[in-house]
Amino acid sequence: MWAPSEPIPRINTASGARGWRNRHGRYRLVGTVCGACEAVHFPARRICPSCRSADLAEKPLSRTGKVVCAAEDHSPLVGHGGRPVRPFAIIELDNGPSVLAELVDVRTVTPGQRVELVIRKWRRESNGLYEYGYKFRELP
Amino acid sequence: MTGLISAGVAVPATRIALADILRAWRNVPEQVVRRLGVGGRAVPGPDVDTITLAAEAAQRALTSRVDAVFLGTQTNPYATRSAAAIVADMLGLSPHVFVTDLQCADKSGTAALLSAIAWVSSGLGERALAIGADTLALHAAPGDPFEYTAGAGAAAFVVGAEDGAATVVRAASAATDTPDRYRLDGERHIRGTGSAMTATGVGLEQHVKLAFGRLGVAAEEVGHLAVSQPDAATPARIAKVLGVPGESTGAGLVADRIGDAGSASALLSLARVLDRAGSGDTVVLLSYGAGASSDAVLMRATGNAIGSGTDRELDRAISVDYPTAVRYERRYAGHERLTGTYE
Numbered sequence: 490m491w492a493p494s495e496p497i498p499r500i501n502t503a504s505g506a507r508g509w510r511n512r513h514g515r516y517r518l519v520g521t522v523c524g525a526c527e528a529v530h531f532p533a534r535r536i537c538p539s540c541r542s543a544d545l546a547e548k549p550l551s552r553t554g555k556v557v558c559a560a561e562d563h564s565p566l567v568g569h570g571g572r573p574v575r576p577f578a579i580i581e582l583d584n585g586p587s588v589l590a591e592l593v594d595v596r597t598v599t600p601g602q603r604v605e606l607v608i609r610k611w612r613r614e615s616n617g618l619y620e621y622g623y624k625f626r627e628l629p
Numbered sequence: 630m631t632g633l634i635s636a637g638v639a640v641p642a643t644r645i646a647l648a649d650i651l652r653a654w655r656n657v658p659e660q661v662v663r664r665l666g667v668g669g670r671a672v673p674g675p676d677v678d679t680i681t682l683a684a685e686a687a688q689r690a691l692t693s694r695v696d697a698v699f700l701g702t703q704t705n706p707y708a709t710r711s712a713a714a715i716v717a718d719m720l721g722l723s724p725h726v727f728v729t730d731l732q733c734a735d736k737s738g739t740a741a742l743l744s745a746i747a748w749v750s751s752g753l754g755e756r757a758l759a760i761g762a763d764t765l766a767l768h769a770a771p772g773d774p775f776e777y778t779a780g781a782g783a784a785a786f787v788v789g790a791e792d793g794a795a796t797v798v799r800a801a802s803a804a805t806d807t808p809d810r811y812r813l814d815g816e817r818h819i820r821g822t823g824s825a826m827t828a829t830g831v832g833l834e835q836h837v838k839l840a841f842g843r844l845g846v847a848a849e850e851v852g853h854l855a856v857s858q859p860d861a862a863t864p865a866r867i868a869k870v871l872g873v874p875g876e877s878t879g880a881g882l883v884a885d886r887i888g889d890a891g892s893a894s895a896l897l898s899l900a901r902v903l904d905r906a907g908s909g910d911t912v913v914l915l916s917y918g919a920g921a922s923s924d925a926v927l928m929r930a931t932g933n934a935i936g937s938g939t940d941r942e943l944d945r946a947i948s949v950d951y952p953t954a955v956r957y958e959r960r961y962a963g964h965e966r967l968t969g970t971y972e
Contacts, residue, residue, distance in 0.1 A: 516684075516719040549721065571675035571956035593674065594642035594947060608684045608719055609676040619706060621681060621719065626642075629941060 505616040515622035516608055518552070520585065521545040529585040551583035552606040553628065559598040562591075566612075580604055580625055591624045603628040631750045632793030633786050633928070636900045636937035637689025639682045639762075640782040640887050644669040644946045645954045647777050653951045654772055662777055666861030669946070670888025671780035672954045673764045678706050682783035682893075683762035684719040689938065690785035691720060696754030697727040699744045701737030701761045701892045704768060705730060708814070716760065727754070734810070735857055736918030737761060738784065738892035743924055745788040746797055760785040763891025770818035771960050778860050779819075780888030784896035784937075794903045794935035795912055795928040801843035803923045807832040810919035833863075834870050836923035837915055841871050844913065844927045848872040852910040853930075855898035857917045858884035864898075867915065880905055886943050900937035908932025 511532065513519040520531035524544035528537060531550055536543055559578040566575070576592040592598055593609060604625040611622045646669045651662050673682075679702050687698075698720075700713035713728035727748075731740045738761020745759035762783035769779035809826040812819045821827045837856075851873040856864050864878035881898035883890070890897055895916040902912055910930040917923050955961065 512718065513721070517721050571953075571959065593676065594945065596947065607681075608688075609674075609681050610678055611676070619678070619680075621684075621715075624676070629945075 505614055505618060508614050508618070508620050513547070515611075515620070518550040518582070518588070518606065518623060519547050520550050522548045531586050531588060550585040554580040554582040554604060554625075556592075556598060556600050556602040556604060557581050557587060558600055559592070578604075578625070588623075592626065593624045594626045630790065630792055630796055631746050631788060632791055632796045632931070633903065633935065634756070634789045634791065634793040635690050635692045635787045636785065636794075636903065636935045637686045637691070638782070638784045638893075638897055638900050638937050638939050638942050639685035639689070640890070640897075640942045640945075641671040641673045641677055641682070642945045642947050643672040643674055643949045643953075643957065644887070645672050645949055645951065649951045650777055654776075656772055657774055657777065664862060665778060666885055667778055667888050668885055669948070670778055671766065671782060671890070672949055672957055673766055673781040675957050675959070677764070677781070679704050679762045679764050679783075680706060680712050680715055682764065682781060683712065683760045683785070684716050686762065686783035686785040686893075687716055687720055687758055687760050690758065690787055692787065693756060693789075695722065695726070695756045695758040695787060697745065697748050697757040698722070699729060699731060699741035699748070699757065699759045701731040701733070701739070701741030701759070702763055703732055703734055703737055703892060704764045705732075713760075733922060734918030734920045735763075735859075735891050735894065736916040736922055736924055737763075738894070738896045739914060739916035739924040739926070742786060742788070742896065742914075743800055743802075743926065745786070746800070746926075749788050749790050756787055756789045758785060758787055761892040761896040763893055765819070765889055765891045766958055768812060768817060768819045770820075773818065775819060775821065778884070778888040780890050782887055782890030782893040782897055784893045784900050786896065786900075792931050794933045795906070795930045798927040798929055799844055800924065800926045801840050802925070803836045803839035803843075805836070805921060807835070807921035809921060830866070832919065832921035833867070833917050836921050837867055837917055837925075838870060840923040840925035841913070841915060844925050846911065846913065846927050849874060850911050851877050851913050853880050853902040853906055853912045854878050854915060855881040855895060855902045855912065856915045857895040858882070858898060859889045859894075861885035873913075883939070883943065886946070897939060900935065901939040903930065903935040904937055904939055905934070906930035906932070
């Protein structure tokens with residue numbers, strides 16, 4: 490099988506097992522909602538950071554939201570050598586907390602822009618597997 | 630009755646004009662490139678592969694629970710791992726799901742659709758998801774004429790035991806050993822086997838004729854022909870070979886903007902057709918896979934638009950130049966190396 494000339498990171502990436510455990514968060518923004526104080530968290534927690542309750546239920550957050558503020562990342566991050574500048578934004582989801590995520594297929598980013606979740610490749614894990622996860626693109 | 634319920638498509642937004650590739654290589658006469666009818670082709674970004682395209686298309690198609698996922702592709706990034714299982718998890722489907730990958734060159738997509746139709750018709754499940762996805766652009770050798778058209782894309786259909794947007798009437802197939810394009814295990818680039826096999830269309834014309842001939846539909850009755858599109862000139866050529874009305878290929882034309890989407894090509898074409906087909910229209914889906922084989926499916930449109938938003942995806946275009954496409958598609962193999970967080 491042909492292997493792309495993508496570098497395999499040696500450090501600072503999640504182990505295969507950790508990547509596997511948090512996949513629902515990466516693919517579908519599955520966070521947790523607290524049964525005691527109703528706070529919504531992302532990424533998923535085991536203990537509620539607001540009220541210390543352990544009564545948490547998993548909940549997929551909204552796939553759409555709007556840009557609160559945006560910035561550009563010029564660092565040559567592993568797996569993105571082909572894209573020298575990557576726009577990032579804090580995105581306020583329609584039904585929950587805000588997430589910091591990369592924007593794709595955009596020319597200009599303005600606060601208030603409506604965006605939707607798309608799954609893209611993040612990087613290769615240290616065990617060589619591809620790690621996929623959420624990014625956002627403009628809604629028409 | 631088995632029918633197509635809903636559809637979704639995904640095409641990389643980044644596109645390159647064929648004139649840019651021609652300027653870089655100058656290895657094909659300009660009029661030969663122009664004759665392909667392709668203005669630009671899709672360029673998969675560095676974070677796009679067959680699995681992400683399939684997941685995007687499937688997410689847009691998914692309107693209800695499905696019991697099976699059939700994913701047809703010839704460019705699965707994993708040689709052994711099931712891309713369909715990864716996509717099922719990305720969609721958040723229940724683990725009680727049947728998944729399988731299908732590989733049959735460029736007709737993998739229709740092979741997946743036919744499998745889904747068979748799955749539902751046999752009563753094994755109520756609804757099945759069929760996906761065709763490919764990133765041919767990553768598998769075209771630099772300087773190969775194939776590089777001009779090799780694009781990427783994905784299309785997904787939910788098949789169910791109801792009429793939906795189009796009802797399946799009949800299916801027919803054809804296959805022989807006619808090698809025209811291939812890629813060996815361990816190789817990156819798809820090769821042609823010489824112009825005697827490829828330029829003459831000996832595989833393409835024979836197989837689509839064989840499959841279409843067994844459908845039992847008169848050529849002049851065909852309202853819409855959704856066909857595999859290695860380039861934008863092929864649909865008209867196939868229409869001529871089959872004797873179907875030339876205007877039947879109009880609604881299904883997608884290659885003029887995105888190039889050859891491989892396994893997704895015929896399904897993207899079908900999605901665009903079902904976005905606009907009228908009630909009672911006769912729709913024929915016709916695919917061709919190098920190597921060589923062909924599937925034909927006769928359908929009757931019910932007049933309910935399938936709402937795939939194919940035009941919206943095709944129109945979402947960001948132009949890139951050739952150097953950018955070279956970086957995105959990793960055309961130069963760099964050193965094998967381990968790195969830290971930064972490259």
